[in-house]
Amino acid sequence: MKKNERPVPLRGIVCLPRWLMISGVALSGACIAFGVGLVVHAALPAEGSGEVAGAIGGAIGCIVGGAGGLFGTLCDWRRRLPATVYLRHVQHDAPHPMWRWFRPALALLAAALLVAALFDQWTLCYPVIQLSGIMAFLAGTIEAIRRHSTRRARAVFALYADGLLEPHDTAAIDATRAQDPTFDADVRAYLQISQQVDDLLLAGLD
C-alpha cells in the first residue's frame, strides 16, 4: 500500500444519493410545475365548469404530491449522506424482504400480458398487469439499490480500514464503533485478516 495516499472524499465513492436526489427533485419539480400549469389553465376562461373543477382537483393533487415527493427526496438525501449509514449494509448483507416477490410478480405480469394479448382482454387483465407491474418494479428497484449500496458500503469500509477516508467521515465511523461493540469486533476482525493478507502477500506466496 502506498504511504501518505490522499484521502478519498465520500462523494467520490457514493454517487447514488446524488443521483436519487437529482431524479427525485426533477420528478417532483415536474409534478409541481404541471400542477401550477393546471391552476393557470383553470384560471383561464373555460367553457364548462366541470373542466375548471377537474383542473383544480388535478392541480391540488400534483402540487401536494410533488411537494411530498420533494420533501421525501430531501429527507432521503440527508439520511443517506453520513458514512455510517453505509456500514449497516456491510453488517446486514442480505436480500431485501420484498425481493422474494420479484419473480412471482414478474411471472404474473408476463402471464397477464400474454392472456390480455391472446384473448384481447385488456380491460379485464388491467388490474393484474398494474398490480404485478408495480410489485415487480418496486421489488426490483429496492433490491438493485440495496445491492449497489452494499457494494459502495464495502468501498467505504475498505477505505476506512486503510485510513483513506476524510477525517470527519473517519471520526463518524470511530464514534459508531465506540457505541457498538459488535461492529467494533467486526472491524477488528477485518483489520486482522487484512493485515495477515498484506503480510503474506508482501512476503510472497511462493
Next chain:
Amino acid sequence: MIAETFTAWRERLVRFAAQLLRDRHDAEEVVQDVFARLLAQPDRFDLGQAPEVLLFRMVRIGCIDVTRKRRPRSNVDVEPAAPPADDHIDLREALARLPRDERETLLLTAVDGLGYREVAEILGCSLGTVAARRCAAITRLRERLTP
C-alpha cells in the same frame, strides 16, 4: 530510464505475476517479455510520471495470456490441495479460491508503492470498485477462515 524502472520495479512485478500465476519461472518470463517490448518499442510506451501503472497493466495482461494458454477460461483458479506446511496454508488456499478480480485487487493493493488510485488505473475500473472488491475479498476470506 527503462534500466532504472527495471531495477526499481522488477522484483515487485515478478512477485505480483508469481502470485497470479503461482509459478515463479512463468512470472519472470512475463516480466522479461514486458521489458523486452519496452526496449524494442520505446516510443510506443510512455513510462512518464507513473511507470508502475503501465508496467503492472502489461504484466497483468501477460499473466492473463499465460493463464488462457494453460487451461480453459474460468473466473476461479483452484489450486490442488497441498499438504499443510505452516500457519498460512489455510489463508493461501482461501486466497487461491477467490474470484480472479478480487484476488487481483488484493494482490495489487498489497504491493508496496501502489495506492488505490494506481490500482484502479491498472485494473481499468473506478477507485470505489477497487475498494469494494478488496472489502468483499477480505470478508470472504474471513468467512472461509472462521471455523
